[in-house]
Amino acid sequence: MNDDLRVLALRLLERKPPPGPVLPPRVLAPGTLPALIKTLARPQTPPDPALLASLCLKYFYAYVHPDSLGTDVSLDALTHLAGQFARRRGGAPQLAGQGDLRRFLLHHGFALQMLVDLPKTVHLLTALLTLAVPGRQGGFLGLDLGAGTGILLLGQYLLARRAGCPAPTLVGFEHQPQVAGRADALLAALGLGRVRRADATRVGTFAGLPDGPVACVTNETLPSAGRRLYKEPFPAISAALYAALGPRLTATAFLPEAVWVSDRAGRNWLRLAPDNAFAGDGAGQDRPLRLAFMRDVELAGERIPVARVGEGLAGLLAAPWRESLCRRW
Numbered sequence: 001m002n003d004d005l006r007v008l009a010l011r012l013l014e015r016k017p018p019p020g021p022v023l024p025p026r027v028l029a030p031g032t033l034p035a036l037i038k039t040l041a042r043p044q045t046p047p048d049p050a051l052l053a054s055l056c057l058k059y060f061y062a063y064v065h066p067d068s069l070g071t072d073v074s075l076d077a078l079t080h081l082a083g084q085f086a087r088r089r090g091g092a093p094q095l096a097g098q099g100d101l102r103r104f105l106l107h108h109g110f111a112l113q114m115l116v117d118l119p120k121t122v123h124l125l126t127a128l129l130t131l132a133v134p135g136r137q138g139g140f141l142g143l144d145l146g147a148g149t150g151i152l153l154l155g156q157y158l159l160a161r162r163a164g165c166p167a168p169t170l171v172g173f174e175h176q177p178q179v180a181g182r183a184d185a186l187l188a189a190l191g192l193g194r195v196r197r198a199d200a201t202r203v204g205t206f207a208g209l210p211d212g213p214v215a216c217v218t219n220e221t222l223p224s225a226g227r228r229l230y231k232e233p234f235p236a237i238s239a240a241l242y243a244a245l246g247p248r249l250t251a252t253a254f255l256p257e258a259v260w261v262s263d264r265a266g267r268n269w270l271r272l273a274p275d276n277a278f279a280g281d282g283a284g285q286d287r288p289l290r291l292a293f294m295r296d297v298e299l300a301g302e303r304i305p306v307a308r309v310g311e312g313l314a315g316l317l318a319a320p321w322r323e324s325l326c327r328r329w
C-alpha cells in the first residue's frame with residue numbers, strides 16, 4: 001500500500017469524539033490543580049463529588065501536559081484532551097498531525113483509563129477520605145500498590161492533611177516504567193509523594209521504606225466483576241505486602257477495606273480483609289485463591305458489587321461521554 005492510500009485508509013477509522021463538554025459545566029470547579037488540592041486539603045472543605053471530579057480531570061490534564069500546572073485549564077481544553085483520549089485508538093480529526101501525543105495516550109492508556117472513569121474514581125476517593133487514620137501526632141506513611149497515575153496517592157495526601165498531618169510520606173509502586181516515571185514526576189512537582197518503578201508482588205520491593213507503622217494502603221489491582229482473581233495481581237501483591245510488612249500493618253487503613261470473591265456458582269464466598277491478610281480465612285477454601293471470581297468490594301463500610309461502584313455518580317460526566325470514559329471495571 002502506498003503512503004497516500006495508508007493515510008486515507010486510517011482516516012476512514014477516524015470518528016469525532018462525543019459531542020459537547022465532557023462535564024456538565026456546573027460540575028467544574030475553577031482554579032489551578034495546586035489551588036484545588038490546597039482547598040481539598042483543608043478539613044473544613046466538604047469532599048464534594050464535583051470538587052473531586054474536577055480534581056481528577058485537572059490531574060489527568062496535568063499528567064499529559066505537565067507544563068500546565070500553573071494554569072486554570074478551561075472546560076474547552078479539558079474536553080479537547082478527553083476527546084483525544086477517547087479516540088486514541090481509532091483516531092479523530094483532533095489528533096491529526098499529533099503522532100507524539102497519540103502515542104503517549106496509547107502508552108499510558110491503561111492507567112489514564114482508570115483515572116478518567118470519574119464516577120468510579122470519585123467514589124473511591126470519597127471512600128478513601130472516610131478512613132480513620134492517625135492525626136498530627138502519629139506521622140503518616142501511606143503506600144499505593146499499583147499506583148497508575150498516582151491518583152490514589154493524591155487521595156491519601158488529602159486524607160492525611162485533613163486528619164491534621166502536615167507532611168505525610170507517600171510512596172507508590174508501579175511496574176509500567178513509563179507510567180511510574182510520569183506519575184513520579186507529577187507527584188514530585190506537586191510536592192505530594194513519589195512513585196517507584198517496582199513489582200509489588202516481590203517482597204524485596206518493600207525494603208527501604210521509612211520505619212514505623214503504615215497508616216494507609218491503597219491497592220486497586222482487582223479484575224472486573226465475574227473475572228478470576230489471577231487476571232490482576234491483587235492476591236500476590238497482598239501476600240508480598242504482609243510477608244514484608246505484616247507487623248507494621250495492625251492499625252493500617254485499607255482501600256478497599258475488604259474484597260468478596262466466590263466460586264463460579266456463587267455458593268461459597270470468601271471475605272478478603274486485613275484480619276486474614278487479604279487471603280481469606282481458609283474455611284471452605286478448597287481451591288487456590290487466584291481461581292476465585294471477583295464479586296464485591298467494601299468501601300466506606302458498605303459492600304458493593306464492583307460493577308456498581310460509582311453508580312450514583314454518573315452525572316459527574318456529561319451523558320454522551322459516559323460510555324467511552326467509564327472503563328475502570
Ligand SMILES: C[S@@+](CC[C@H](N)C(=O)[O-])C[C@H]1O[C@@H](n2cnc3c(N)ncnc32)[C@H](O)[C@@H]1O
Nearest residue numbers: 114146147148173174175176198199200201220
Ligand atoms: C487498575 S490500575 C489502578 C491504578 C491506580 N491505583 C488508580 O486507582 O487509578 C492497576 C495498576 O497496577 C499496576 N500493576 C499491575 N501489576 C503490578 C505489579 N505487580 N507491581 C506494580 N504495579 C502493578 C498496573 O500497571 C496499573 O497501573
